[in-house]
Amino acid sequence: MTESAPSVLAKNVEFDVEGRTILADVCCTFPGSVVTGLVGQNGSGKSTLMRILARQVPATRGQVSYGDEALASLSTRSVSRKIAYMPQNVPAAPGMTVRELVSIGRYPWHGALGRFTDRDAEAVDRALRITKTDTFADRILDNLSGGERQRCWLAMLIAQQAKMLMLDEPTSALDLGHQHAILSLLKQLSRDTKIGAIVILHDINLAAQYCDRIIALSAGRVVAEGTPAEIMTPEQLSGIFGIPMLVAPHPGTKKPYCYAALDEFAPTVGVLG
């Protein structure tokens, strides 16, 4: 598990819905073994890009490759062994225990009819352990808190043993503490097991803190790409969010931290216009 995972490459990806362009000519690389943050305003096409990267929907034009293979040429099953995807809204999964949910992550390996082997069980146990969900593994999902449930879904993705995790806003419904818990878990996992991850985040500061790289989209195009330090400049940020931004060192970590640079009555032309 030490060799670095292949990267995911988007080449000239475009996506149209009913004549409207959601993504226009997106070219970018998501390296394996690091955590990449995908940021941007509402409607900038982040989720759509991720769904294309995870082969949930086909791109209208362009190509996504995993390592040197075209994603479109792979079977569903082999894609699912390489890429694990968590949608933005995870369903309630009524009446299912945590362990049952995590075991679903083994489907790419045993398929519809294959036996659930000791290796599968091991992978599930490991995922439960890593996410610290093993203490309530036999409880029913319905009765867990939002943070706990999110960890269970992450455990399912881990059990899938894919080399690339893709998470669509995994922190959106969580409080501050749980947001950090999930992201530090992800970061640690990536560092320890050399797997890659793409995370869509709303909070640019959170992204800067946990991601190794950040890719910013605006109106369906990549507008910035680089390390957190490269992205976290007032010019870049203003370009991404359409309002004046300030960057100052975080009082504790001394890493760059950004603020909207607006006084109370300043017109927010960038967003509303």
Added chain:
Amino acid sequence: MNMGSRELRPWHLALPLLLMNLALCAVLVSRAFGGDCLSAPIDYDVGKMVLFHAVLPRLAMAILCGFALAFSGAILQQVLRNPLASPTTLGVDAGARLSLAITGAFIPASLGIGRDLVAILGSLSALGLVVFLSRGRNFSSINLVLAGLVVSLFAGAVSVIITLANDRYLVGLFVWGSGSLSQISWVPFLELVPRIALSLLPLIFLWRALEVLEIGDESSSSVGVRVARLRFFAVAVAVLLSAFVTASVGVIGFIGLCAPMIARLAGARRFRDRLVWSGVLGAMLLWLTDAALQVFGGQSSAFLPTGAVTALLGAPLLLFMLPRLRFFAPPQALAVGMAGKPVLPPRLVSLVLIAIVLLLGLTLLVGRGPFGAWQLLGPSGLEAVWLWRVPRWSAACAAGAMLGVAGLILQRLTGNAMASPEILGISAGVILAVAGALFFFGAFGASVQYLVGTLGGLSVLVLILALARRSGFAPERVLLAGIAMTALIDAVVGVLSATGDPNAILLLGWLAGSTSGVGVAEAQFALVAAAVLILPVLLMARWLTILPLGAPTAQSVGVPTKKARLTLLVIAALLTVTATPIVGPLTFVGLMAPIIVVYLGLANTTLAIGASALTGALLMALADAAARTIAFPILLPTGVTAAIVSCPVLLILLQRRWRFA
């Protein structure tokens, strides 16, 4: 304000409709003055007489009823924020029809005076039941409509059993059930006008608030609208409008659904436009249907009730509209609300399963002897009834097991506890095929009927799958297509039955799920079919576990989503097609069995498949035992008995479930 000449406006539709209607009316009037049909010496002008007291009031009635029903639909759609709401889809029609049927059968004298009241009570209780079944889920479109269909089907089941027991008396029920606008005086029209006007009165006060409702419940209440009270009064207005019409001319389906839908499509964007244009278009549409029937129906051809015709036209329209509607809630809103139900401990699982099997055996042995005494058969007693009781019992069990598994598949696929094979439209296809064959070719043997029914069910399956292909076999679409198909049953049965053909009684027997035609061969076939179709489902247990988590997750872990859905849908359909000819389309076992299994705490998929089959079999066996014994020596049809036994159980279970949540 560039309106653009190509943009569709409501009057673009209303005007041509009006012109067509006027042309048809001109034909009718000229016929009246033609005076061609006189053979006997009659000392008054028949043509004018009929024109003034039959044709004209009939047209007036069509316009008034179309207007009122469309208004009712538009209000319901606005207040429930649901483009599929209408008196037809919410079971309001069915409730009124059932209450009138019950009254007609048991206290006929009261129908002369209290027709309106009976219809209103029936409508309200049906709607209450629908709201109860779909409450707690924000009245989401699909839940309301599914609950409406469940209530309609249940009302239909009870109507069938009443009609079967009273067939010679209740011919009128068929005519009325299929809504005839035929008039012989102005009196009913003049009576209906003030009723409709009075029902519309509260709208003056509700109007503004209803418009505000466009922005959602919470926002509405934050601008000062008392949403609950508004909803109550608006629904009351809608129900009154529909109930008065129903009491006066019978069930005229689909106008209340189609007119607002067309108004919306024709560009009536704001609520007030939609309401007004719905009314206008509803009036025009019903006028057109009825005038066309009068002009082209001819005098000698078979009697065609207008309501049945609107349903025949409306159901395909609904099918056509489905791909164009965008209203589905995100997946989690569809999830079955089975929260908090503890999983059954493994040591109890086998106990529960053994109990089910024992009960199954008991249903076979219990019965009534030739003198009506209750008895529990021993081996020798069983031998005496071997040829009669065992085939129908085992066929019922097999059918119940198949429906139970079909229900489980559909509920898992849709994540919706209201999904069931009864609602898929496959059963409807089976019955429509048999009805058609009966009326065109006359009576034939049981095995031919099974064959025809199976072909009918399969063709509906192909149709539904073709319609749902575009959405990747999204289960909600499949269900809604099924609803439209099911709505056709009433129409066709209504039309065929109105002819008074004795074959209608045969058809009723089919609808009622009569198992008396089941012999040893049929029972063997049912058992083998059940085994052959249910076993593969066990192999798909993993798909059934993963698919409820939603397509993105399923696809992410490598489940071939489209293929899995298609395969499972086809199996569910085959199970339904095989079971329907045995126990009829109205059993609710496919709905009940999986819900009971969840209630028992059997969440594990493989276990749930087996348990659903067993529970389905048990429900049907209980129905068989009840049908054999409760009215002895009269046997009741098994299918409808199952429905009547199931419905209260469903209500109790749902009640309990929400207490847990």
Added chain:
Amino acid sequence: MGNADLGIAAPDKCLRTVDLGRRALLLATPALLARPVWSAPAEPRVAALDWALTETMIVLGHDPIAVVAAADWPRFVVEPALPATTADLGLQQEINFELLAYLSPDLVLISPFLQRLAPQIELIAETVNLSIYEDTGSPLALRETVTRDLGVRLGRDAEASRFLSETAADFDALAARAASLQHRPILVVTFVDSRHVRVYGPASLFHNVLSRLGMQNAWTREVGYFGFDMVGIEELATIGDAHLVTFDPVPAGVLPRLAESPIWSQLDFARFDRISILPPVLMFGALPSALRFGRLLIDELESRST
């Protein structure tokens, strides 16, 4: 047995209860049910699963041991009265085979509408399918044929011939009485609701009886396969001079509603009160029902003319 009368209208509730009680009592009589093992020449035990065949059997003097929907008989057929010893096999669509098998008939009579159940019935006894619902020939002639066939089947040819000649004589007598009456064309209808009627046309049993009595059916239009059609009441407007005949029970509220209609009150039979409500007559009946219709009609017309 308490629920045996499920779904039956209220008016004759008391009658029904008495009726069922009696039947229950008789069901319990072993002599009725036990199969006569030794007495070879005893008449065959016959179950009749169609009312037209049932009433024909009864007038031929051969009582059926079991019939369908026995509880409804007094409401729709009335005469000939069903022998009190007859067992009830339940709804026509849902025959109680266990009971039928227990009664072990020698012969079961069915109509084409029960053909789909024939395989099951044949396991119990020899099954004979006799049809009064053919569109060949006139209904009355068809019923005569069925009567004769049934006579042969039951070994009662003599009774059948006697009954047929008696019926013919009865019809002749009725025709003679009809001739002495000054009568109009007769319009036979059943009220479905206040806006619709079933009219009986040329292919119907009622039409046949009218012709047999030398009377005229006022409804001359083509009708459906089974001899009747449903029409709106406004279509009766072209009938002109006729006497309207209908049957009990007229659904509640229909007559008051009709009285409000200008069309109805303009119709000759409404204006001159030429409307008769006869006691129930089985529309799909055999000769006994046909004769009953003729008798009831002539009685009614005579009582009006005096």
